[in-house]
Amino acid sequence: MAPSSPEVLLWQRARDPHTGRWALPGGRLGATEDVEASVRRHLAEKVDLGEVAHVEQLSVFSDPHRGPAPRRVATAFLGLVPSDADPAVPDDTAWHPVDALPPTAFDHGEITRAGLDRLRAKLSYTNIGFALAPEIFSISELRRLYASALGHRVSATNLQRVLTRRGVLVPTGSTAAPGPSGGRPAALFRFSEHRLRVTDPFATLRPPDC
Amino acid sequence: MAPSSPEVLLWQRARDPHTGRWALPGGRLGATEDVEASVRRHLAEKVDLGEVAHVEQLSVFSDPHRGPAPRRVATAFLGLVPSDADPAVPDDTAWHPVDALPPTAFDHGEITRAGLDRLRAKLSYTNIGFALAPEIFSISELRRLYASALGHRVSATNLQRVLTRRGVLVPTGSTAAPGPSGGRPAALFRFSEHRLRVTDPFATLRPPDC
């Protein structure tokens, strides 16, 4: 069975065009901010998401017919919050699993897929997991997060070894209490860094011996 | 010694702001085109570059102070032409090696570096070389192109094997005439595809056994 998927925050439009359809949070670029600042501002204003763990630019969506006139050009971003974040969201706003999106407004479905693709790719070769995981977590929890985002099973054994070898994961020394049905207590880890870093640079055609 | 670097097409500004500095080709987005169409149109209009082998979006540059008022938001692109392309360029336009840029206008130096970084990364894990190489080429020629773009020496032996294993390179059967000082005639190759394809997907954390 496929693991459950990550979720996107969407708000339901109350007026035309596309009344009732679900849209990504966002808005106009201010005169004195760059696009990233604008994204952070809109998230903080419209939804209670002042603490976004990671934000990165996806791509520009500029099809002249992506929405009704007047023509709009959108710079799409991927923003991630940890699994234990629980922002207070307005009534018209809700989290939706990316593999079962409600009817989306404009090209926001396409944008969402682009975000998921980017996340999946970066899980492989960067430490981007820091933006999905709580501050402290067990390997099993992390495994569930990775499996959910990637859409396939992930081996806890290998996940731990890969991330440890890369210096991404640091043991805290403490352990979690076992569940009601027993089992060995899980060791707890945290990410060594909370900034995006490429941990597995493309090795192919690398410089000779240096 | 470092190999010679790839070149960027720049034009010299004739008026304020930044008179005399060198700028990337580009211009305003039209009302009925998307950003990629706009890039292709500007290249075709301003310089004789109707035949760009590959175009891809880099990123949006939107610092409110990236240029004088009025504020402009730029969507930067990477465009590649084969090494044997020789477009007729206007008088105010010239190719410059990326490792020795003349004084650049606005943030165009930064944009150029971003383009080079993107090219370097993609040389490792895609077939993007098709956009740099002539239709038919020897491994030595291709080696020079890769070394120049990557900024370090590249082994012809391994380059051939990597690209062949990935199915990117196809032998044509013919050979090139040796140079004046002799030497074995080089076998000639071409790229199997002229569309970007990821040839070395990130293997880490791939799905189990399937």
Add this chain to the structure above:
DNA sequence: GCAAAAGTGTTCTGGCTACACCCATGG
């Protein structure tokens, strides 16, 4: 003791690098 959950040891594989060696041509 037994089931459940977590963690370790070990082997195998495949892609890439490195390097020694072999091939074809001009003078």
Add this chain to the structure above:
DNA sequence: CCATGGGTGTAGCCAGAACACTTTTGC
């Protein structure tokens, strides 16, 4: 026949996947 430029054979390395086995808990 030798210098020059091309091409092949082969060994080693390393990251990751797979899987069997061990450890620590609740009941």
